[in-house]
Every structure is written in structure tokens, then in C-alpha cells.
Amino acid sequence: MSSTFGSHFKISTWGESHGAGVGVVIDGCPPGVSLSREMIQQALDRRRPGQSDIVTPRQEADEVEILSGVLDGTTLGTPIALSVRNKDHRSSAYDEMQHIYRPSHADYCYDAKYGIRAWAGGGRASARETIGRVAAGAVAEAVVRRLCPDVAVIGWVEQVHTIVCPVRPEEVNAAVVESNIVRTADAESAAKMAAAIREARSQGDSLGGIVACTVRNCPVGLGDPVFDKLEATLAHAMLSIPACKGFEVGSGFTAPRYRGSEHNDAFYMEGERVRTRTNFSGGIQGGISNGEDINMRLAFKPTATLMLEQDTVNDAHQEVRLRGKGRHDACVLPRAVPVVEAMVWLVLCEHLLHQRALRLN
Amino acid sequence: MSSTFGSHFKISTWGESHGAGVGVVIDGCPPGVSLSREMIQQALDRRRPGQSDIVTPRQEADEVEILSGVLDGTTLGTPIALSVRNKDHRSSAYDEMQHIYRPSHADYCYDAKYGIRAWAGGGRASARETIGRVAAGAVAEAVVRRLCPDVAVIGWVEQVHTIVCPVRPEEVNAAVVESNIVRTADAESAAKMAAAIREARSQGDSLGGIVACTVRNCPVGLGDPVFDKLEATLAHAMLSIPACKGFEVGSGFTAPRYRGSEHNDAFYMEGERVRTRTNFSGGIQGGISNGEDINMRLAFKPTATLMLEQDTVNDAHQEVRLRGKGRHDACVLPRAVPVVEAMVWLVLCEHLLHQRALRLN
Amino acid sequence: MSSTFGSHFKISTWGESHGAGVGVVIDGCPPGVSLSREMIQQALDRRRPGQSDIVTPRQEADEVEILSGVLDGTTLGTPIALSVRNKDHRSSAYDEMQHIYRPSHADYCYDAKYGIRAWAGGGRASARETIGRVAAGAVAEAVVRRLCPDVAVIGWVEQVHTIVCPVRPEEVNAAVVESNIVRTADAESAAKMAAAIREARSQGDSLGGIVACTVRNCPVGLGDPVFDKLEATLAHAMLSIPACKGFEVGSGFTAPRYRGSEHNDAFYMEGERVRTRTNFSGGIQGGISNGEDINMRLAFKPTATLMLEQDTVNDAHQEVRLRGKGRHDACVLPRAVPVVEAMVWLVLCEHLLHQRALRLN
């Protein structure tokens, strides 16, 4: 298992859904950065279960404890250990799943790969695993903003099932996103999406969608060709999020529609600053940020665990029927937004520290 | 710069487009694998310039030399150094570009990041950089096939501009793909695509498209949650390829269209083998291969270097006009196919070796 | 700060001496290994303070909690998080040291490097940091012994100040070592060493010495030339232990005394097994274990924190006098033995997993 991410700002997450807790150790955080428990708790509150009626009702306060690496509100440069205890886990709901593989979930593959599986709650394959990411992302954000105070990372739900929020990336307002329980970019879409999620849930079914994310005021020069291009590490980060099936940056999968003469982003000068007239590149050229907004989109599949009866097999390799139990999100997207943002902060922090090591003057 | 990829099967590529040559060092290749110069050369021949009239006419035989790590056709377990000399580079074609930034190319960002740039031929931002990948991919293929002889990796051009090849992944025939100069999956699409590429080139313009790739007979259990899930390392690999703007696996960006009850892949037994009725998962569940075909798609933007006049700026930050020179692909996709396949082999090899270390019985 | 060690069996330790606790996350432990809390606790009990009258009287039970990665006594293949709470820390003893640098301690360098320092208890520079190593070492031991049940790692105190224990490595008996509070290899030496330590402590002074360690029944083939030779990763591991000033393997610093004709270890056959007549190589040739005992020695300096008045400077760069307070080991060696052994297990585990990935048949 590889639960380590990053090279300079290196995080190691841990924890099963129904074990003692979940958390992360961050190795390589620079010293002298202001960091409080509240900064991390706020980030976790945005992903925690039970925050609205359209997400899983599991009741977890997800209170974080800083175990090391911080003294009097300032990072020491030593490893930062963050821990969240599991409280409201009801393993009994999983009794049936101990031997039966949920379709499109990780159950079968974990058994095949490891020969053993923490069946209760999904173990590491639970969305609960993302707590460590979000906690570490809050620390990464603190580091990046210390160095580049204007950088903003804004994620939002652009689509749920067939409902598309029409707001363009450059017009998205973070306060609006945070003001609705779906975390989409306008109130009208929010109402429609919430209704769709409630309906799917009432049917025991689930929905997927698109999360979009934009980075504003990113410094020029982040990204490390040829293998750790900025879009490559972002893609790695995003496809590691549970249920993510696709990633695109800038024009993405619409790029083939254009000829080069239409798609190229013409450079011009805006005062002292090199700008581009269009932004098909999505803020990245040659694997390196060019200072324009970094625009990306992620596809999420509908949640695999359903309250409907499904055909499947068990670990004795017999064909059986399964009806899911437990408390699950009928749509992960509202809670995926802070996870996506956290992964972006982690990627930006990594490249920013690398660039500081690299550039001598 | 990060020109290193992989952890067990670790490759370090090197070389500028107009320097002495390009190549790769592979550290961590298991000993005892049959490997000949011809195996590597054949892979390189598939990506080399000048192989047909729809790719760049730069004449490069791209002859590879094995400098170390192989004795009498067998790997030693020591680093394998592979080198290709540059022959037909005409730096004079780039004189104008020494100070002018090509729109949507890496020129500006390299200058901003590194403060210096190998302007002739694009340096490391040239597609020539991918020679090291393809050479290393041929070695990775030899390792994987030694352990799992049935694994097949088949890439093809699914779309050029608006022309879509209708062949489904499970029906794609590798021999057909290799029989046409576009590397698409049927002759009719090939003819249309080739015509479109010729037309674009004659106009000094360029085209993008989609490369699809399928892995057949992949062993169950590859991929390392939570951060190095199989789809995450594939995404990393793919987005590191020049001009790639998007990656999806399985249902990808179509996933949101479905409800969970439609999208889940029901398990069933086929003899002793656990199979799925559908394959929206694209052969990967919970970040781990499940034995079904691994299906992925990559979006490529149209080539940035055009033979048309464009608005841009120079390194003195003046707005200027630029008309491209040099010899370029009007469409990179036919030559991108072997690069995509090479990256898939590298990812498979990495996970396969990791799994061998991990699983004790 | 680099608190991560290993590549396959990767550990990340955390924790300050006077913070909430200390611990470690292990990423990459194979699944299916028997592991109990008791196995880890036993290892920690061997290094804990207060275990005898010749070590620091700080009272810490050092009770470990397994937070993740283990289900019903078996490893899951997921990250194993281990945590120990700090209990008996008295920061008031360190008030004076908040601004004064202890001679030959890490205080000045931490301030110079990080610009901030967890002054109470030495932070990460405290020997308390080694708890994470010992806990992880117990897990590594379980993995290695699962694969190679006969491997034994035995450390002992060979020298304290000028008192040398005369027992030869091949004659050292682990039970004898564990039966005396100094952890040396015979009772007579133990008595002398304990007396020397008590005398030094009564004078407010401290002593150093030599820890020796032998690995018996190590499989042939561990170690990864050219940079991760077995002796190189052992040296890395050992010199990272607080107060260690030197490392040697086999003949070590006595090697120059011999001519090649005297120093070469002649091969001979013992049944089916290739053996050497002598073992100047210390069980490692060309960076790879040869199956003979791996013999190594480590030099430890006397503890830096003294109860005597010393000349030093403060963080305002004024010359001052300092008399140490707090509870410290007058000689770290008895408690260093389990730390040395833990680092050896970690190194063996790393190479063993690597070798499994590498060797195809």
C-alpha cells in the first residue's frame, strides 16, 4: 500500500474506517508557519459527515488533535502528526459484507491483492480515509499562503447527474459555493441538485457528477517536467481520490474539437505581466504554471454502495444477492469538494518548495 | 526538473532535442530477463519521425545503443543505459524562436521557471524527449511479459479532430492498428484521418484528438491504494506526455450520466474466475486491477507550433508576430500511440514488482 | 526534517519529547503477518526509561496503541500507526535551557537551522524520538521472521568508557545480554560497567562506549549495490541514532593492519553451502550479505547533558554558564541496544522486500 504522497512536503495517511481513528503525519513542513488546530478543524468540518441532510448521517465530529510539530501556534519544521478518533462506527451494519463483495467497490480487489480485508466500513477504501488528506491540505495551504498570500483554490460541484451548473470558472464565488449544501456555484443549481440527490437516496440509489476546481493567482513556474509536470501531479492526486474516474485541465477532452490556430493561447503584455488572450492551456504550458487560472475538472462515478438488491459474488466464489446496509452518501460530490481542494494545496506546496530548492537567484 | 519516474523500476530520461542525443537509465530492472537491442529498436521505430507522410519529415533513424546492464541478451539486474544520438537537427530553423515565445508552447514557462532555455528545437519540451520513455517502456514490457506472458497493451487513435473511429475497445485488433499510418482501429477511419491531417498541414495548421488504450489479461491485484492507485499512476504517466490534456478510465467523464444502479458492475462467476457483467470500472476497482480490460482514453491538444503567423511576445516582453519554422507534426497522435503504450508498460511493471515485494504467499 | 526511513517498508516517526506523544506510521508492511500489541510493547519495554537504576529515572510506561493496520492480530497491508503518549514530562526543568545552548547538544544547530526549537526536553533531539524506531523495528522483525524464521539480531554493550567486554561476537548469548541491566555479554563486565556508570552519574558526568551487533542466519543476497549496499544502509541507520559517532563492519578500522593475503576470507564448501574460513568481511561482500554473521560496531559519545557547570552561549549570543537539569541517562548504551537492533531489523526488512521484487525466479 502506498499511503505516502509528496517528496518535499511528504504526507503519510493512516486509518481504517472502523478502527481506532484516522490521521496523517506530515514530514517536511517548513518551520515558522502559523498553524492552529482551528485552521485544520475548519477544513475537516467541511468534509465531515452529517453536515446536511444530503450527506451520510453518520455522526462524527471529526475532532482533530495535533500530536507534534507545532509549538505555540507555529510549525517547528518537525513532523506534524494529526489524529482524529473514530466514534460513530456501527460495524454490525457490515456483517453481511464480511464475505460478500459489493459491486464496483474495492472489496473483491482488496481480498485479491492483500489476502485480507478490513471488511467493516470499507477499511482504507472508505471515504473516511480522506480525513488525513484534508487535514494535511490545511497545513499545505498555510505554507503556500505564507509564501504566496494571494493564491486561492476554489472547488465546486459543476454537475450532479444531468444537472449542470452554468457558472464559468472565472465567475465562481467561493462564498456562494460555501453558502449551499451542495457546494455548487449558484443557488438555483443547488436546489435542483439537492432535490436530485434526495430523490436518488429515497430510492436507495446514488448519483455521480463533476467537480471543477480553479487556482487563482498561482505563481509562474510551478511544475517539474518531464514526469512531474504540474498537470501530471494534479492528475495523480485527483485520480487517487475515491470514485474519481477522469481528470482534465484547460480545454481537456474538448481540445480535439479545435484546430491549433483556434486553440493556441496568444500571448500579450498586460503592463509588466505576460498574459494569454484565451486560456485553453488551463494555466499550464509545458507542464509549468504560466500565471493564468489553473482550471481542472474531475469526473466522479455514482457511489457504489446502494440500498438496492444487486447481483454479486462472495468470498467463497458463489453468486449471491446483496442489499447494502450502513450509512452512505447517495452522492459524494458535496463532501468531495474539500478533498479536491486539499489535494490541490498539497500539489502546489510540493512544487513550490521544490522550486525554492531549484532556483538559485 | 523531475525526469525520474518509478520507484522499483526507476527510469531517468535525459537529452535535449538539438543536443548530442537523448536516452534513459533504468535502475531496478530485474536480472535474467531476455532483452535484445532489436526489441528496443522496434519500439523506437514506431515513434520515430519520418515514418510516413503525415508525420514530421525530420530524418532520424533513432538508433539505440545499449551501454550497460545487458550481457549476452540477458539483463544483469544492473542499470540499463540506453542512448540515441541526435543526427538531423537544424537549429537555424529556430533562430527566430531564440527570443520569441511560441503561443501554447513551453518556451515562456521554461524561461520563467529556469531563467534559461535550450531554445533550439524546444530542448526537453520537444517530443524528442519521449524517446527515453519508449526505450524504457520496451524494457518494462519485457519484464512484465516474462512474468505475465499474456498481458497485452494496445493503444490506438480513436479520434482526430472531429473524425471518430467507431471500433469498440474489446474489438480493437493490434495488427489493424499497426497496418495504417494513423494507428487507428479501422481502415476507413484511417483514410479520413490521414486526409484531415494532410489538409491541416497544408494550411500550416494542426489537429488534436483522442488516443485510447486497453490492457488485456492484466493480473488481478495491481495498484497501490491510497495514493498510488492504478488509475492514479496511469493518470500521472499520461498527463506527463506532451500535449495531453485529459485522462479517463472506464466510464470516465460519462460516469455522471448513470445512476449507481446502472453504473455498478455486477459480479458473476466464469468458472473459477470472478468477472463483471459490465466494465464501467474500466478494469480497476478501489485502485486495484480486477482482471477485466483496463480501458483508458487520453485527450491531446493540437500541436502548438504552427506555420501560421500568430500574436505573441518576446523575452524582452514586447508584443510581436511569429510564424513557425522547422519540421513538426501537424498531428502528434500517430506517434503518440507508442508513447502511451510505453508509459502503460512502465506503470504495470512498477506495480507488478511492488506487488511481488508485498505479497508474502 | 527527514523523519522518513525506508522505501518499501517506509516508516515516518513523529513526536517531541515534551509534546503530546511520539509514534510512527509504517507504510508498506506486507499483509498477513501476525502482529500483536504485546510484540511491540515488549520491544518498547527494553528501551523505556526507569527500567533500572543506571538509566534515567523519568517514569514512562511507554504504552503503545495500535491505531490502524492490524485486524485480529494480523497485518492488513495498510499503514500501521503506532502511538505512545508522553506522561512524565517536567518542562520546568528546562526553563533555563529555553535560551541557553547545551554544549555538544542539538540546541544551537536546531535554532540555526529551523529558526525555532522545542526547547523543553530537547524536542525531536531527545532520545525519546527513538520510540518510533523501536516500535517500527518490532514490526519489521515480525515481517523478516515470517519470511526467514532463523534470522537473529543480537546487540550488546561491548564497551563503557574504558571497560571492555571480552566476549567474541559468535559467543554472545542473547539471554545473558538481557539478564544484566547494562546489556553486556558477561556478568563480570556488567558489574564493572554498572559501577562506572553509577560513579559518573554521582559526579554529574557521563560516559560513552561501544555497542556491537551481530546478525545470525541472514539469507544470502541482501543489499543493493552500488549506493544501497547493505553496509551503506546499515551505516546510514546507525549514524542516525542519537550520539553515534562511528560505524564499522567486519574488520572495520582494523582492516588497514592486514595485507590482502591475510585479510581475504577464503571460500570453502560446507556441504551444499558456500562458507568463508575467516570473516573479516563481516558477512557482507560487494555490498551483499554472504550468509556469514554480519558483525558491526558503533561508537557512542558520552551524553551531552551534564549536571556540571559548563561554558556556553545563549540565543542572544552572550557567553554564559550552564548547569544541566532534568533527568538524563549518564550513559545511553544500555538503552541504545534495542534501538540499534530495531534499526538493523528495519534495514533487513527493507532489503528483503526489495530482493523479493527483484528476483524473478
Place this chain on the structure above:
Amino acid sequence: MSSTFGSHFKISTWGESHGAGVGVVIDGCPPGVSLSREMIQQALDRRRPGQSDIVTPRQEADEVEILSGVLDGTTLGTPIALSVRNKDHRSSAYDEMQHIYRPSHADYCYDAKYGIRAWAGGGRASARETIGRVAAGAVAEAVVRRLCPDVAVIGWVEQVHTIVCPVRPEEVNAAVVESNIVRTADAESAAKMAAAIREARSQGDSLGGIVACTVRNCPVGLGDPVFDKLEATLAHAMLSIPACKGFEVGSGFTAPRYRGSEHNDAFYMEGERVRTRTNFSGGIQGGISNGEDINMRLAFKPTATLMLEQDTVNDAHQEVRLRGKGRHDACVLPRAVPVVEAMVWLVLCEHLLHQRALRLN
């Protein structure tokens, strides 16, 4: 095999003794550093065979070619590939060794580990492997000196067999070292040592010794506790050098002789600078450089390949007699000095770049 060293300034060496050549790829070199072929060649000339009558007579000019990463004498920030062709290899001298294991050489262990071995010339286990290290070290030196122009790394032969050069580290003069073929620190010792080496060679025998090395004007703050302490990465680097059996820093193996009150290095102020009255610490405290001279010593065993008949076994596991052939150093120490210095430069460069990433102000 692990032929990669470093994380920020990452080198991958390659090449067998009797293959096409040897070399290195450096990934992560900062851009904008002045670097010429001559700088690298000079370093290689100090380690090349045939430079005097006391080293191996193999005739190799060891001419280095820069294949990438440098433009007009300045580094590009892209991978720097350096290659040296093998010229004077006579594999016939090794015919007998194809199946016979040289005592105390890597032959047996390579066969046991890899199942295959480049028997001619020792393959990667040849001292020829160190060419990549020395070439990369020259680049690391250029980077370090660009940032810290006053840093000096001076290695010398302190002992050959029983002959000890009495010059103290702080008195060693680099010009004197370079003026004698042994690379020791005074002319009288040089004469004695050269005579001893010639005598051993005439007998078909070999000698070991001690190489010492000092770093002057090292900036304060290099080294990354807890695992990548400066002495730990130095130890790793040094023990990876062929024939090295031990490493010590500062007081090293003499540390146990002292009580803490004798061994502690009292701090005092020298103008604005924090200094220590003594330097038992060897310039490193808590794993971090303190600005004093970094003093280290390395033990080297006598060369394993002898021109005398020895008892050994062959790869059919029969006991046989072997008399070495080929051209070898009767004493590797004069040529080891530039290798030791190169590894020190690589370690310093790594830590220096890491510190730049870490420290925010």
C-alpha cells in the same frame, strides 16, 4: 540494484567495467550554474588509472562527454548526462574468473543475488563504477560553490598499512596532498607509503588504509534529522564506496575514552559567530552542521584481487585454487581520495538544496 543517490540532486550511475562505458545522469541540478567539460574532466583525471606507478596500469584516458543539460557552459536545469567510454579492457584476463569466485570480492554474492554476473572486470563491482560518482561530484561541487564559494572539501590518505601520516586535519594543505602520488599530507609519509605499496605489489599482495576528509567553511544548518542527519548521509555515502569498512566523524571510535565533561565542546563567541573551543563533535551536532570543520575518517580494506594463489570455490561449488590476473591497484587509497571528496560534495549539495526548500526566511 540501487544505483541512484540523492533526492533533490539525484544521480543515477551506470556502466560495467568491461561494457561499452560508464556514466551518470544527474536529475535536479539547478539551472544557471557555470559548468564546463574541463571541470568534470579534471575531477576524473584525479581518479583515472595509470596516473602514477603505484596505481593500476590499465590505460584509460576516461574522457567525459556531456550529452545533455548544459548550454554554452551553463546548466539548463534539465538532466545532465555524462558518459565515459571504456577503451582498454582486456576481458581475456578474466577468463578463469568466469566460474571462480575471488575471495572477499563481490563475485559470489552477485551470483547468489542476481543469478547472473558480468564476470569480466567485475562489472558494477569494479572500482570503475566510481567514475559516475566523481563526474557527478564535480557538478555538485559547482552547485555548492556557486551558493557557498568558500566551502572546501579536502581528502587525503592518512594511513597505508601501518604507516600513519601525522598531519592534523586543520593543518592539511590541499596543494601538498595533490603534489604527491599517494595523496597524503606530507612528503615524508608519501615516500614511505609509496614504497610500501610498491613492495606489496611486487609480492602480488595488497594494502589498505585510512582516508581522512575535512570540510572547511561549511554553512551552519545542513543535515536533516532524524534519519538524514548529516553524519548519517555521509556514512551512507562513504560505506557505499568499494572496500570501505568503517566511518567515523569527529571523535568517532575514540569518543568512549572521554567523559562527557572532557568531550563536550564548549561554546564561545568569536565576534558575531558561535564557535566551539574543541571539536570532538566533528562539525556536526544533533545531525546538523555547526560551522566548525567537519572531520571524518574512512577505513579501507586491502584490495581483494591478489596475484597470489588462494583457496576458493567455483560456481559449481567445487573447492579450487585461484591466482588473480588482470591489472589492479595494490592499494586503492590514492585513487579513493577523489571518490571520497565527490561523495562529500554530493551529500553537501543534497542538504543545501533541501535547506533552501525548507527555510522560508
